[in-house]
Amino acid sequence: MNIDLDASSTPDSDGLDLDASVAKSLFVGRITEENLFPYPRIDADEAETLRMVANSLDDFLQDKREDFRQWDRESAQPEAFLQSLRELGLFGLIIPGDFGGIGLSNAGYTRVVEQLSSYDSSAALTVTAHSSIGMKGLLLFGTDEQKARYLPKLASGEMIAAFCLTESGAGSDAASVKTKAVKNQDGSWTLSGEKIWITNGGIGDFYTVFARTGNDPGELSAFFVERSWSGVNTGAKEDKMGIRASSTTSVSFSDVRVPAENLLGEEGQGFKIAMSILNNGRTGLGGGSVGGMKACIALATAQALERKQFGQNIAEFGLIKEKIAQMAIDCFASESVVWMVAHYIDSGCKDYSVEAAISKVFASEAMQRTANEALQIAGGNGFMKEFPYEQIVRDSRILTIFEGTSEILRLYIALSGIKEAGRLLEELAENLEDVFNDPIKGLGVLSEYAGRRLAQFTPLRRDRMVNSVPATLRDEALIYDKYTAELGRVADVLLRRHGRDIVGKQLAMRRLADIAIDLFVGLCVLARVSSMADGGDARYEQAINVAKLFSQQAKRRMNQNLRRIMRNEDEELKELALFVSSERAYPWDVL
Amino acid sequence: MKVLVPVKRVVDANVKIRVKPDKSGVDLTNVKMTVNPFCEIAIEEAVRMKEAGTATEVVAVAVGVSACQEQLRTCLALGADRAVLIETDVDIQPLGVATALKALQEKEQADIILFGKQSIDGDNGQTGQMFAALTGMPQGTFASEVTIENGKAYVTREVDGGLQKISTSLPVVITTDLRLNEPRYASLPNIMKAKKKQMDIFTPEELGVDVTPTLEVLSVEPPPVRAAGIKVESVEELVDKLKNEAKVIP
Numbered sequence: 046m047n048i049d050l051d052a053s054s055t056p057d058s059d060g061l062d063l064d065a066s067v068a069k070s071l072f073v074g075r076i077t078e079e080n081l082f083p084y085p086r087i088d089a090d091e092a093e094t095l096r097m098v099a100n101s102l103d104d105f106l107q108d109k110r111e112d113f114r115q116w117d118r119e120s121a122q123p124e125a126f127l128q129s130l131r132e133l134g135l136f137g138l139i140i141p142g143d144f145g146g147i148g149l150s151n152a153g154y155t156r157v158v159e160q161l162s163s164y165d166s167s168a169a170l171t172v173t174a175h176s177s178i179g180m181k182g183l184l185l186f187g188t189d190e191q192k193a194r195y196l197p198k199l200a201s202g203e204m205i206a207a208f209c210l211t212e213s214g215a216g217s218d219a220a221s222v223k224t225k226a227v228k229n230q231d232g233s234w235t236l237s238g239e240k241i242w243i244t245n246g247g248i249g250d251f252y253t254v255f256a257r258t259g260n261d262p263g264e265l266s267a268f269f270v271e272r273s274w275s276g277v278n279t280g281a282k283e284d285k286m287g288i289r290a291s292s293t294t295s296v297s298f299s300d301v302r303v304p305a306e307n308l309l310g311e312e313g314q315g316f317k318i319a320m321s322i323l324n325n326g327r328t329g330l331g332g333g334s335v336g337g338m339k340a341c342i343a344l345a346t347a348q349a350l351e352r353k354q355f356g357q358n359i360a361e362f363g364l365i366k367e368k369i370a371q372m373a374i375d376c377f378a379s380e381s382v383v384w385m386v387a388h389y390i391d392s393g394c395k396d397y398s399v400e401a402a403i404s405k406v407f408a409s410e411a412m413q414r415t416a417n418e419a420l421q422i423a424g425g426n427g428f429m430k431e432f433p434y435e436q437i438v439r440d441s442r443i444l445t446i447f448e449g450t451s452e453i454l455r456l457y458i459a460l461s462g463i464k465e466a467g468r469l470l471e472e473l474a475e476n477l478e479d480v481f482n483d484p485i486k487g488l489g490v491l492s493e494y495a496g497r498r499l500a501q502f503t504p505l506r507r508d509r510m511v512n513s514v515p516a517t518l519r520d521e522a523l524i525y526d527k528y529t530a531e532l533g534r535v536a537d538v539l540l541r542r543h544g545r546d547i548v549g550k551q552l553a554m555r556r557l558a559d560i561a562i563d564l565f566v567g568l569c570v571l572a573r574v575s576s577m578a579d580g581g582d583a584r585y586e587q588a589i590n591v592a593k594l595f596s597q598q599a600k601r602r603m604n605q606n607l608r609r610i611m612r613n614e615d616e617e618l619k620e621l622a623l624f625v626s627s628e629r630a631y632p633w634d635v636l
Numbered sequence: 637m638k639v640l641v642p643v644k645r646v647v648d649a650n651v652k653i654r655v656k657p658d659k660s661g662v663d664l665t666n667v668k669m670t671v672n673p674f675c676e677i678a679i680e681e682a683v684r685m686k687e688a689g690t691a692t693e694v695v696a697v698a699v700g701v702s703a704c705q706e707q708l709r710t711c712l713a714l715g716a717d718r719a720v721l722i723e724t725d726v727d728i729q730p731l732g733v734a735t736a737l738k739a740l741q742e743k744e745q746a747d748i749i750l751f752g753k754q755s756i757d758g759d760n761g762q763t764g765q766m767f768a769a770l771t772g773m774p775q776g777t778f779a780s781e782v783t784i785e786n787g788k789a790y791v792t793r794e795v796d797g798g799l800q801k802i803s804t805s806l807p808v809v810i811t812t813d814l815r816l817n818e819p820r821y822a823s824l825p826n827i828m829k830a831k832k833k834q835m836d837i838f839t840p841e842e843l844g845v846d847v848t849p850t851l852e853v854l855s856v857e858p859p860p861v862r863a864a865g866i867k868v869e870s871v872e873e874l875v876d877k878l879k880n881e882a883k884v885i886p
Binding site for chain 1 (some may be wrong): 648650665666668670705706709710713821822823824825826827828830831
């Protein structure tokens with residue numbers, strides 16, 4: 046009957062608390078230090094393998110730049126290219142060696158995706174739609190028989206996988222799927238419905254399909270469907286703004302007979318399975334964003350050093366320096382958070398969905414900022430198709446839309462955090478009964494809770510992370526210390542004020558999410574820089590500088606978000622939106 | 637038939653190299669390193685010999701720092717059967733490498749020793765020839781085509797103004813030119829398999845050789861920065877400048 050704010054913990058060999066969620070704990074004012082420090086390091090053996098893989102990919106991709114541009118225009122990847130992806134083994138990245146893959150860890154996979162994405166988004170997407178989501182369900186939840194049947198073909202790329210969840214009426218609201226699977230007497234299923242915007246739809250042979258199997262909306266089940274089966278059809282290739290060479294089509298199922306042994310996991314568990322797959326796959330997109338940013342930084346620095354205006358390199362100008370520094374901060378922060386989340390997954394952490402969502406929101410938006418600024422630095426050239434910038438901007442636009450929009454993920458981050466805070470309140474309410482039944486025990490409950498609250502929500506400096514960060518980053522550690530306490534405090538206040546209605550306060554939720562994003566990303570940066578060896582060189586000094594700069598920027602944003610949670614013009618804003626929407630147009634004119 | 641392929645760890649061709657401030661050499665910190673491209677061609681040729689049934693074993697060997705293991709692993713991923721590192725921290729130079737390789741050859745008794753014609757860092761282009769001289773083996777340098785038949789090596793050499801075809805007895809030293817073949821990419825499954833292949837590490841002392849440099853590097857200088865060009869108004873002005881300023885036409 047303890048109010049256990051620290052939850053029971055099962056530490057792993059690295060001292061990680063596998064039950065804890067760092068990001069969720071932030072909403073109760075707690076920094077789960079053991080899951081942040083020391084920053085994870087990949088073991089030397091896998092690092093050597095990854096360098097070799099990266100070198101091999103460089104050799105393979107660096108003379109294909111012109112091809113990638115052409116395939117973007119033609120909106121197709123030639124079969125010969127897919128074949129070379131197969132021969133290189135890129136469809137088996139995360140499949141265990143026993144099944145013919147190379148069994149990379151999530152972190153290793155993320156790094157390989159980064160390398161691919163630094164050359165071409167469409168090529169990276171063909172690989173990630175297969176590995177991150179297309180066949181991930183089989184890997185996570187498949188039976189031994191299902192794995193033996195499909196993994197070898199998926200590893201060799203004989204079968205390319207696609208993830209089929211989205212429908213015209215089921216986008217962010219994934220539970221409202223209409224595709225139906227009806228159980229037949231012999232135990233098999235009859236599947237009918239249509240999925241849209243399926244990455245790898247046109248080149249895929251193996252679809253992980255989500256369909257309704259119960260009367261309740263949202264009662265979904267997952268199935269493996271082969272393209273060669275009767276009744277499976279793919280639509281025309283979508284004509285997209287970006288990632289044009291990657292295959293996106295609709296996939297329809299008209300009374301497709303799916304054998305009983307192709308049900309994935311348990312009947313009715315489809316929604317959970319879909320979310321687990323997406324959570325687990327988010328680091329792929331994060332890695333892709335990091336790769337894109339690195340490519341942008343290489344382009345932008347070369348441009349800034351070569352382009353002369355007013356008699357000097359534009360790299361000398363403050364406004365260009367500001368952009369290049371921001372690109373570096375964004376890339377470093379994204380890399381830090383994506384790598385940390387990949388490590389959580391590899392270590393067996395059970396609850397990383399909020400951290401994964403944060404890494405996806407942050408890295409994808411950072412990539413878009415970086416792409417825009419790289420184009421801006423190139424000026425008029427940036428706008429010309431002759432140069433790579435416009436394609437990078439087009440290709441990166443999808444990042445904040447697919448696999449969970451930035452909006453839905455922010456709500457998810459905030460609601461999950463608030464739920465954690467609410468759970469504590471409920472426990473307190475339950476335990477209050479005990480206070481009267483058993484005053485002695487109850488006293489312990491109350492005093493512990495009161496003590497925690499005092500420690501969490503008052504700006505008392507408790508020197509968290511004092512042993513983990515170098516002296517030069519003490520002030521930055523205090524920023525995260527303070528604002529974590531603040532987040533806990535406002536989450537508590539909002540919960541008490543709105544109760545369950547909090548769900549409808551989307552603008553407040555968004556601000557809570559943004560604070561949590563800044564805190565978690567900032568803590569990852571802090572942990573990473575704290576774990577770096579002081580080589581006494583510029584590389585180390587500037588990493589310290591990045592940590593300081595990110596912390597200052599985060600502090601300003603968090604401050605602003607905090608203030609606006611309490612004092613804002615949200616109602617006026619919504620009123621205006623309602624008016625404009627009801628007019629169905631901009632309602633004014635100067636005439 | 638055994639093929640020994642010496643490979644060198646060099647700065648990747650795409651890296652814009654920087655000279656250390658004290659001009660003692662090229663700054664290698666955090667610089668991407670790869671297998672010397674000509675050595676990669678040699679590995680490819682050896683692996684093709686094995687695939688064609690001419691060779692039975694391909695052994696990659698490097699002389700240098702411990703980190704050379706990474707390049708040897710790449711060779712294993714490209715199809716070499718095993719690797720040997722002769723580990724030393726000294727600045728390796730052609731004569732030292734050739735001496736160390738001679739000692740290794742005495743153990744290995746390879747039939748073909750396939751070198752890259754030169755490394756893209758030092759550009760010495762000497763190691764293969766020095767090795768041939770030390771061992772007394774025949775050599776076919778700058779090969780653009782190699783055939784092994786009936787106990788003989790037929791090598792097409794790229795020489796100034798044309799091609800020279802020679803035949804030699806075995807064992808033979810061959811150095812590869814650019815057009816010999818186009819190396820494959822290391823596939824990811826092969827990179828994983830390479831981790832399980834045998835790699836032996838010896839020190840020069842264990843082989844009873846001395847690889848101490850015989851040349852002293854006095855200074856390494858970056859190429860001068862190219863001065864900006866100018867625009868001329870007319871053909872006359874151009875001719876005038878070429879004659880009087882550039883002095884390239886009389």
